[in-house]
Amino acid sequence: MFVLGLQGSPRIKGNTSILLSSFLAEAERLGAHTQNLNVARMNISPCRECGTCEKKGFCPIDDDMQQVYPLLRKADIIVMATPIFFYGPTAQMKAPIDRSQALWSLRYVFRLMDPGRKWRQGFLLSVGATKGKNLFEGTALMAKYFFDAVGTSFEGALTYKQIEGPKDIEKHPTALNDVKEKAKALVKPFLNRK
Structure with a gap:
């Protein structure tokens, strides 16, 4: 079983990283294979809305996201970890979320169903500096639809x-x-x- 962590904080070894590392360490202790992708340090361009994914089923942008796509499809559990910047995820996390439109297109335009979808899961870890009542609502909603696009349930x-x-x-x-x-x-x- 494979657990993929998506680290979206630009702060190295900060609060978000500590939470994600703790989650992945526990998963490994239990026997899972894990990988922590620091998307904040990867070269992932924003979506250009060129429409290629909806016409041809793939994203033509040649950057590090091409390494992320197969991991998103392979993972049994995906953990998105991001601090809150202006009541949303970091720009570094938002880029791979938006680029997952290519996976959304495979599912909703090309009607290709992931056979593992019924058991694959997504989870969000997040921290924020303020105590605002709705601090995490926007990011949680975005996470729900990101996880749907990549073929996982939001847990x-x-x-x-x-x-x-x-x-x-x-x-x-x-x-x-x-x-x-x-x-x-x-x-x-x-x-x-079994």
Whole structure:
């Protein structure tokens, strides 16, 4: 079983990275194969809305996203991790989300169904500096539709407000344990499948 982490924070070893690393470490401890893609450091251009994906079923932009597409299709669990910038994901995370239009096109235009879709899962990890009531709503909605486009069900989110300084998440009373427990809840059913 394969768990793919998408790290969208431009801050190296910051709060989002700590959460995602904890999730992936627990998944590995349980026996999963994991990969952490730091999309914030990859060369992923924004979508150009050229329409090629809807006409031909692929994205013509030759950049690092071409390495990401097969991983998105292969993963049993995809974990998107992003801090909140202006009530949304980072620009670095938004680029691969938008470029997943190519996978959306395969499903909804070309009607190609992923045989693993019924068990593949997506999950969101996010932190934000403010305590705004709707801080994570836009990103959670975007995550839901991103996961649908890449052929996974959206299994929810762990989100933490008022987390801004480097490593603030380590001071949170439950965050790291929450992430480990969620990793167990998502990964164990895959490992127990016969």
